[in-house]
Amino acid sequence: MPRNGLLIQYDWCTGCHACEVACKQEHNFTGGMVGIKVHELVTVGPDKVHTDFIPVTTRFCDLCAERVKGGEQPACVKHCQATCMMYGPVATLAKAMEKQPRSSIYAPK
Numbered sequence: 516m517p518r519n520g521l522l523i524q525y526d527w528c529t530g531c532h533a534c535e536v537a538c539k540q541e542h543n544f545t546g547g548m549v550g551i552k553v554h555e556l557v558t559v560g561p562d563k564v565h566t567d568f569i570p571v572t573t574r575f576c577d578l579c580a581e582r583v584k585g586g587e588q589p590a591c592v593k594h595c596q597a598t599c600m601m602y603g604p605v606a607t608l609a610k611a612m613e614k615q616p617r618s619s620i621y622a623p624k
């Protein structure tokens with residue numbers, strides 16, 4: 516069976532946090548438990564200040580195993596309006612990543 520993961524494209528992230536909310540609702544996470552967290556990074560360039568939003572998965576991300584078993588996309592992928600995320604076999608994600616700058620693949624196991 517192929518190893519699956521999430522491809523996250525940082526350039527398109529608007530910092531809306533919908534992925535965090537969708538993940539928490541899907542898993543009924545309470546308190547500080549989150550499957551994904553969007554970080555805000557401000558850097559000062561020579562001519563302007565840049566703000567980057569970096570979604571990072573945590574140890575509690577199970578790639579929405581139950582949802583995916585039922586044929587659905589992971590909650591974060593479905594609810595990201597900016598289509599920053601893609602779910603699928605790591606080999607397929609790596610191919611897509613070749614055309615996407617500033618991106619990363621998360622594959623828990």
Ligand code: SF4
Pocket residue numbers: 521537538539541550551572575576577578579589590591592
């Ligand atoms: S794949 Fe599922 S568990 Fe992982 S971050 Fe996205 S919504 Fe959360």
Ligand code: SF4
Pocket residue numbers: 527528529530531532533534535553568570594595596597598599600
């Ligand atoms: S839902 Fe998409 S655009 Fe919004 S913070 Fe998450 S990854 Fe970024």
